[in-house]
Amino acid sequence: MPSTPQSEAAEVSPGLPQEIARIAALPEVRTAFAWLRSQEPQFAQWQVEMARIPAPPFGEAARGDWLRERFLELDLEDVSIDEVGNAFGLRPGLDAGCVTLSAHIDTVFPVGTPLNVRQQGTRLYGPGVSDNGAGVTALLAVAVAMHKAKVPHRSPILFIGNVGEEGEGDLRGMRHIFTHSRWKDAIACSLVLDGAGSDTIVAEALGSRRFEAIVRGPGGHSWSDFGAPSPILALARAIQTFSQTPVPASPKTTFNVGVVRGGTSVNSIPESASMRVDIRSTSMAEMERLEAALRQALESAVEEESQATEKRSPTSAARRPFGLSYEVVPIGNRPAGELAAAAHILQVIHAVDAHLGNAAQIQRASTDANVPLSLGREAIAIGGGGTGGGAHTLQEWFDCSGREVGLKRILLAVLALAGV
Numbered sequence: 001m002p003s004t005p006q007s008e009a010a011e012v013s014p015g016l017p018q019e020i021a022r023i024a025a026l027p028e029v030r031t032a033f034a035w036l037r038s039q040e041p042q043f044a045q046w047q048v049e050m051a052r053i054p055a056p057p058f059g060e061a062a063r064g065d066w067l068r069e070r071f072l073e074l075d076l077e078d079v080s081i082d083e084v085g086n087a088f089g090l091r092p093g094l095d096a097g098c099v100t101l102s103a104h105i106d107t108v109f110p111v112g113t114p115l116n117v118r119q120q121g122t123r124l125y126g127p128g129v130s131d132n133g134a135g136v137t138a139l140l141a142v143a144v145a146m147h148k149a150k151v152p153h154r155s156p157i158l159f160i161g162n163v164g165e166e167g168e169g170d171l172r173g174m175r176h177i178f179t180h181s182r183w184k185d186a187i188a189c190s191l192v193l194d195g196a197g198s199d200t201i202v203a204e205a206l207g208s209r210r211f212e213a214i215v216r217g218p219g220g221h222s223w224s225d226f227g228a229p230s231p232i233l234a235l236a237r238a239i240q241t242f243s244q245t246p247v248p249a250s251p252k253t254t255f256n257v258g259v260v261r262g263g264t265s266v267n268s269i270p271e272s273a274s275m276r277v278d279i280r281s282t283s284m285a286e287m288e289r290l291e292a293a294l295r296q297a298l299e300s301a302v303e304e305e306s307q308a309t310e311k312r313s314p315t316s317a318a319r320r321p322f323g324l325s326y327e328v329v330p331i332g333n334r335p336a337g338e339l340a341a342a343a344h345i346l347q348v349i350h351a352v353d354a355h356l357g358n359a360a361q362i363q364r365a366s367t368d369a370n371v372p373l374s375l376g377r378e379a380i381a382i383g384g385g386g387t388g389g390g391a392h393t394l395q396e397w398f399d400c401s402g403r404e405v406g407l408k409r410i411l412l413a414v415l416a417l418a419g420v
Contacts, residue, residue, distance in 0.1 A: 013344075016351040020412060023420050024355060029411070032149035036141060036407045040400055044119060046070075047137040047398070051117045051129045055106045060085050060163045063105045067161040070140055074147045076159065084176045087161040088183075091146065091153070097188030098156035099417045101142065101410070103135035103384070104165030104173065104194065104368055108392050123399045130388030130398040135193035136161060138384030138403075142411050151411075154419035158183060165194075165368050168210070170332040174371040189345045189417055191410070192369045192381035196388030196398055198406040201349055202381035203339040204364035205373040208280040209287050210332030213238070213298055218323040219271035229309045229324045231273040232262045237301035238294075238326075239275060245293040253281035255290055276331065282364060284336070298326045334366050337373030345378040345417060352412045358405060382410070 023029055055063040064087045071079045071089030078090040087105070090098075107128035109115075117126030124133070143159050145151070164172035178184050194202070215231040215238070239257055247253040255277065262273025279290045302324045339346055353360050365381070372379035385406015390396040 032145040093156040102160035134384035190379035197383030205370035207336030234305035242297040251283040335374030
């Protein structure tokens with residue numbers, strides 16, 4: 001993903017580099033670093049174990065229970081799972097505001113997806129092993145390192161495994177935290193762990209809109225009712241028309257038809273057909289334009305299919321009402337937002353990267369950080385270290401090489417935000 005103008009980093013606040021160096025030199029932090037360096041086999045075991053637990057959209061309960069058990073083993077306080085499935089564990093502190101370290105526990109893969117997770121050398125393979133196996137493993141690794149090394153901090157640190165980041169989850173876990181949880185007013189800043197890598201900082205929230213478009217008709221038998229209007233044919237026309245909609249390179253704007261459904265058998269004219277559409281842009285106006293184009297494509301497709309019905313079988317057309325209709329149902333609306341260049345959390349991660357000699361660019365993306373950023377709260381999303389690829393496919397992989405840098409980066413950032 002291309003970087004944005006903010007990737008040409010603002011100057012770090014005076015004194016912050018020295019503060020990061022001071023924290024990194026503390027005996028407890030050095031002990032935590034040493035533990036992180038020596039525990040890769042344990043991290044890989046956690047990652048494989050968790051990735052083998054199904055966590056489809058709205059079905060994350062088993063994975064939430066797994067993480068809750070890990071939190072209990074660390075003697076964290078207020079360990080709980082809320083009404084939507086988010087798992088929490090708290091390291092208490094003296095200050096009022098708390099720092100959150102979160103990672104989403106859900107995957108994009110539907111119920112029944114084979115979770116053939118395996119390890120070959122430094123690589124792990126399997127659905128969700130990187131997105132977000134890498135993030136949850138990093139969350140757990142940092143929590144355990146702080147526990148074992150007895151790392152001190154002033155502000156409370158709230159560890160969260162949240163649900164609903166992927167697909168139709170529509171950020172429901174994070175929305176709940178910032179609107180209904182008892183922590184919502186106490187969160188001072190949020191560090192979100194999403195996927196692998198150490199070379200990005202998501203500080204700009206990419207907005208998106210998602211729709212289910214449904215075409216309905218009378219249906220019928222493929223022989224006796226030949227000529228009746230077909231929702232599938234109408235939907236195909238709409239997809240063809242919508243796919244030709246021009247989009248600008250700047251502001252970057254995208255669309256995707258990700259799911260198509262319809263029909264019951266090869267010899268039945270279906271009564272309905274549907275598609276799910278994802279629209280993304282850095283511009284609200286462009287998203288609105290694409291939504292209008294989607295609706296127009298459906299309107300034209302229904303009209304064209306009705307006209308085609310008359311030509312295919314005039315006799316059938318006279319006997320049966322056309323009855324074609326369409327509906328566009330919103331199924332997702334992710335808010336946009338942007339972190340100010342001078343925000344403290346951004347200054348901290350820049351200083352940490354400078355201390356570690358790590359190069360990272362600011363990106364715009366859709367993550368759990370969208371929610372706090374849209375509310376004007378300080379938040380960024382970063383990776384859990386290592387490298388990964390094939391996200392959202394059955395060929396997903398994660399390589400643990402370089403994970404240590406990512407974990408040290410997370411630990412230093414959390415401690416700098418919480419205060420030591």
